[in-house]
Amino acid sequence: xxxxxxxxxxxxxxIGAASLLVLRVPAFATPTEMxxxxxxxxxxASVQRGARVKLDLPPLVExxxxxxxxxxxxxxxxxxxxxxxxxxxTERNPQPxxxxxxxxxxxxxxxxxxxxxxxxSQKVIAVAGFSxxxxxxxxxxxxxTLAACVE
Amino acid sequence: MARxxxxxxxxxxxxxxxxxxxxxxxxxxxxxxxxxxxxxxxxDILRRFTCxxxxxxxxxxxLWQAIAANPFISFTTVATASGTxxxxxxxxxxxxxxxxxxxxxx
Amino acid sequence: xxxxxxxxxxLSLPAAAADIPASExxxxxxxxxxxxxxxxxxxxxxxxxxxxxxxxxxxxxxPSSAAKPCAGCHGDATASMRGVAAGYPAxxxxxxxxxDLQQRINACRVTHQQxxxxxxxxxxxxxxxxxxxxxxxxxxxxxxxxxxxxxALQRGEKLFHTAMGQLNFSCTQCHDANWGKRLAGSxxxxxxxxxxxxxxxxxxxxxxxxxxxxxxxxxxxxxxxPYGADxxxxxxxxxNSRSAGMTVETPAVRP
Numbered sequence: 001x002x003x004x005x006x007x008x009x010x011x012x013x014x015i016g017a018a019s020l021l022v023l024r025v026p027a028f029a030t031p032t033e034m035x036x037x038x039x040x041x042x043x044x045a046s047v048q049r050g051a052r053v054k055l056d057l058p059p060l061v062e063x064x065x066x067x068x069x070x071x072x073x074x075x076x077x078x079x080x081x082x083x084x085x086x087x088x089x090t091e092r093n094p095q096p097x098x099x100x101x102x103x104x105x106x107x108x109x110x111x112x113x114x115x116x117x118x119x120x121s122q123k124v125i126a127v128a129g130f131s132x133x134x135x136x137x138x139x140x141x142x143x144x145t146l147a148a149c150v151e
Numbered sequence: 152m153a154r155x156x157x158x159x160x161x162x163x164x165x166x167x168x169x170x171x172x173x174x175x176x177x178x179x180x181x182x183x184x185x186x187x188x189x190x191x192x193x194x195d196i197l198r199r200f201t202c203x204x205x206x207x208x209x210x211x212x213x214l215w216q217a218i219a220a221n222p223f224i225s226f227t228t229v230a231t232a233s234g235t236x237x238x239x240x241x242x243x244x245x246x247x248x249x250x251x252x253x254x255x256x257x
Numbered sequence: 258x259x260x261x262x263x264x265x266x267x268l269s270l271p272a273a274a275a276d277i278p279a280s281e282x283x284x285x286x287x288x289x290x291x292x293x294x295x296x297x298x299x300x301x302x303x304x305x306x307x308x309x310x311x312x313x314x315x316x317x318x319x320p321s322s323a324a325k326p327c328a329g330c331h332g333d334a335t336a337s338m339r340g341v342a343a344g345y346p347a348x349x350x351x352x353x354x355x356x357d358l359q360q361r362i363n364a365c366r367v368t369h370q371q372x373x374x375x376x377x378x379x380x381x382x383x384x385x386x387x388x389x390x391x392x393x394x395x396x397x398x399x400x401x402x403x404x405x406x407x408x409a410l411q412r413g414e415k416l417f418h419t420a421m422g423q424l425n426f427s428c429t430q431c432h433d434a435n436w437g438k439r440l441a442g443s444x445x446x447x448x449x450x451x452x453x454x455x456x457x458x459x460x461x462x463x464x465x466x467x468x469x470x471x472x473x474x475x476x477x478x479x480x481x482x483p484y485g486a487d488x489x490x491x492x493x494x495x496x497n498s499r500s501a502g503m504t505v506e507t508p509a510v511r512p
Contacts, residue, residue, distance in 0.1 A: 108168030
């Protein structure tokens with residue numbers, strides 16, 4: 001947080017920026033709030049970390065305003081065995097929820113690609129809910145660099 | 152009406168898994184951001200996206216402020232029959248828009 | 258502030274930087290991350306295509322019952338406007354000055370459609386510029402060759418080499434002498450304006466080359482020239498001559 005503000009002043013101060021950080025707010029969400037949002041999504045079921053879900057973000061994020069995120073889950077996507085929902089959460093955006101997608105066997109693949117905002121370097125988590133009632137997750141620590149010339 | 156762009160293959164073989172890409176013009180104003188005058192601009196975001204295939208819902212998503220401006224959402228569906236895919240976005244301030252795309256399945 | 262100046266001091270500052278040799282010219286695209294490059298390469302991922310769709314609709318629609326649509330005089334843009342944007346700014350007979358593509362669009366809007374000019378950075382204007390720019394995508398940038406443009410071109414070149422703002426930097430010091438180095442995390446490109454108007458992630462929006470140039474001026478704490486100022490068009494003209502022969506990328510994505 002301190003580093004972030006120093007940086008904001010360092011860059012925005014010299015360039016006269018008003019909106020360097022899209023999600024700039026007095027307070028960021030906390031890991032506890034993120035855990036709460038995950039628990040709401042899973043209905044308090046336990047979440048396992050492992051190979052069944054893969055979260056992909058570019059290793060270098062040029063601008064936190066738009067970050068391509070892909071989630072894939074390992075599932076045959078049949079009537080008996082499929083992914084029902086995929087959700088993405090962040091630890092240090094003002095709000096932990098990003099997107100919650102509902103899908104099913106008609107998707108063919110458990111796949112979601114979208115573009116998200118990251119207010120700062122932080123942890124991003126994807127959780128997938130399977131038809132057997134289990135939840136699996138994957139997480140990535142992202143470093144966000146910002147553009148130098150902004151309005 | 153907001154501009155929207157949808158990329159769906161025009162034709163597919165029955166059983167093929169097709170990738171759908173959608174883009175729509177929307178500011179996704181977070182409600183956290185001070186405007187030029189220093190006043191926080193009120194929240195104005197899309198809250199929900201739904202895809203129906205011949206009227207049956209095949210994919211939906213709830214969206215929050217962290218979705219980037221001009222939202223991009225991509226997902227897959229199985230080509231089951233010829234017909235129409237419809238895409239609906241709804242959001243704050245009564246926003247609602249539906250776009251359609253035709254697909255021929257052989 | 259202190260940190261930003263410290264970063265600037267790390268750049269080497271020759272009084273007059275040499276031009277970039279043709280073999281070393283690189284588009285801003287080459288300095289972007291693979292993820293941002295992919296966003297530009299695939300039209301289905303590129304938010305700028307939303308503005309192109311807006312522009313195409315503007316092209317077809319009559320602005321009033323008395324006025325013809327753009328297409329009413331120019332027909333199919335994919336044929337009539339092929340390569341046109343690659344040669345802008347161009348000399349305008351009516352005003353006797355260099356004008357850029359957006360001023361050209363507004364000139365038609367005012368004289369041929371009797372409508373008020375579109376505001377700078379407005380959706381229909383950026384849309385039309387992106388739509389016309391797309392009709393030159395893949396073609397080489399055309400150097401200004403009308404001799405009547407020579408004075409404006411010279412003024413643009415001079416501006417590019419003039420130190421400005423409280424930080425006292427010229428365009429050439431960053432873009433000819435220090436390209437490839439990083440400034441607060443961002444690589445400094447060579448300033449080839451081959452993809453305008455662009456969708457810029459920082460703006461979360463589409464914007465013109467003038468908006469980009471005004472950003473660079475604000476960056477060195479100079480008072481930016483107002484939208485539509487002759488100075489901005491002169492800079493655009495010089496940039497065009499510097500990038501002659503490079504490939505038009507409109508509508509590009511930039512971080």
